[in-house]
Amino acid sequence: MKSIGLKSKWHSIFLFKIGLVILFWSAIPVFSQSQNNSNSPEAELKRRKQIEASLTLLENKNQLIPLDRLDTLKIAALSVGESNPTEFQQMLTNYLKVDFFNLPANFTSRDLAEIKQKLKGFNLIIAGIHSAPTTNLEQLLTDLNHEKTSVIAYFCKPEVLDSLQSSGKPAGLIMAYNNDRLTQSLSAQLIFGGIGSSGKLPEKIGTSYAKGAGINIEKPVRLKYTIPEEVGMQSTKLNSDIDSIVNNALEKKAFPGCNVLVAKDGKIIFRRAYGFHTFENRTPAMKGDLYDLASVTKVSGGAPAILQLYDEGKMDLDKPVSTYFPDWKNRVFHRSDKEDVTVRELYAHQSGLVPFIGFWKKTLLAGKLSPKWYWMQADEKHSLCVAPGIYLDNKFLKTVNRDIRKTPMKTRGKYVYSDLPLVITPQIVKNTSGINFQEYLESNFYRPLGAFEITYLPLQKFSRDRIVPTENDDYYRFQQLQGTVHDESAAVLGGISGNAGLFASANDLAKLMQMYLQMGTYGGKQYVSEATMKEFTRVQFPQNKNRRGLIFDKPSLNLDSLKPADAYPCPEVSPESFGHFGFTGTFVWMDPKCGLLYIFLSNRVCPTRNNNLISDLNVRTEILSAIYKQLKN
DSSP states (O other), X not given: OHHXXXXXXHHHHHHHHHHHHHHHHHHHHHHHHHHHHHTSHHHHHHHHHHHHHHOEEEEEGGGOSSOOOGGGOOEXXXXXXXXXXXXXXXXXXXXXXXXXXXXXXXXXXXXXXXXHHHTTTOSEEEEEEXXXXXXXXXXXXXXXXXXXXXXXXXXXXXXHHHTTGGGOOOSEEEEOOOOSHHHHHHHHHHHHTSSOBOOOOSSOBTTTBOTTOOOOBOSXXXXXXXXXXXXXXXXXXXXXXXXXXXXXXXXXXSOSEEEEEEEETTEEEEEEEEEBSSTTOOSBOOTTOBEEOGGGHIIIIIHHHHHHHHHTTSOOTTSBGGGTOGGGSOBTTBOOSOTTOBHHHHHTTOSOOOSOOOGGGGGEETTEEOTTTEESSOOSSEEEEEETTEEEETTHHHHHHHHHHHSOOOOTTSOOOOSHHHHSHHXXXXXXXXXXXXXXXXXXXXXXXXXXXEESSGGGTSOGGGBOOOOEEOSSSOEEOSSSOSOHHHHTTTTOOSSSOOEEOHHHXXXXXXXXXXXXXXXXXXXXXXXXXXXXXXXXBGGXXXXXXXXXXXXXXXXXXXXXXXXXXXXXXXXXXXXXXXXTTEEEEEETTTTEEEEEEEOTTSSOTTOOHHHHTTHHHHHHHHHHHHHHO
């Protein structure tokens, strides 16, 4: 009987162990799923919302936050307790150009003296405190709070403020509580108005801040950087769809590389760089690369200036262009068949102008650059830079104007796309405003928007390696074009034109396009009225089968009745949407109906313009279609 009992005992132990093994193995999928869920987009969205709700704005003197008048700010981003550029600093640069400075956690008095000297030329200091306070930290904060306008973000426990009360209060103060990357990112977005503020202190801090303290900022005013789940889309599906289309195009060598940006409801939900600068695969494409926009310049250079002049009542769309561009007036010995062409006709592409004129060909002699027109260095006579080391005689502008004026109109009243309306736009803007075209755009739009990476003549501001090359020009300028406008009509104007010439990063171009999408407002400023935006983005002459707005491109007319293959740019767009293509492989599209912004930048003309695979594969519009399909899921 004893042996039977022992056998029964060991049998029970064996069964118990088997049960434990089964329980362990059955728990692995649950544990694994739990781990995966913690890293899922849904979990990240939850963390984002929790952090965003906790960020506490404790000081905001003169409503400094969100930062305003960006064109007046020279910002130093200082991180204390970190040796490398932080996520906090990096996110700040998405909104405005800032300079980075870092101090170690235990910085010395000598370090403090050196950093104070470096910060002298800045009028705003944004400091992230990433570690526990030291004696020198208190002195640093005292100096910042009393000698500079400063915004301080504390990525540590609230108690730290209690030990630093003698340092005084900065103009802006954010208690962020934690030092993880997501908290740093959202704190930077709060400073620029990418998110609002609603956090409250969970406990009082000394005698300075009571429990529940916190300043509310209800609405964001600038683009937010987040994930698709925040706007009801799926990261996995959106990423997969766009990756698939782009990678297929890269494999087939439609272009060396590209940047893709998608925003929905004022939130950037997709932003990626693909491929390389050239097919040699030496320089990887980066999100901060500057691309030659080609005809996207029409809506990012020509359009904003004309929009504002019209909005201010300085231009009448139904008056003759010759009112603002006297070269078109018909006079003795100065014949013109364009005197009565209206501004509306001009910018809706039905004025009768020919599509383009090869101005540059007149500057060649036996297939080479003519010494009559060109010089190797810039001087008073030759200031039009068509490429490095090639400067065109200033008088050539008269030739451009004369050729446009003398070329007969043959299609007035019909839609014929032409570069020429935007070629003469810089002169129209200067004649009407009294301000140089480039300065007009920078002072009225790019600098106030914080869009310092939208620019003409990028080699004057950026290193060459940040600018993506275009064509290896073996017919006009005889060099690899990189930082010099690809379009020849813009080139003979010195690289500054309304039809081409702008270079931009996708991020900064998004600021201007988002302003359009929001009907003229961005960053709390109304750049042009809603009525003006609606006027320019509506179809002007549908009775002539002309789909165009004013400068802006529009979808095919009668979209609902067209076959999907015939719908431009894709079947899913709304009639309210608008945008523009660019010859170098660029595309922007905005849809106010669903709050969608899409930017595609590439250099499909590198090394040659004869590569048309980007159009054959419908890369740009296939991505747009995929985004719309995600919106509807």
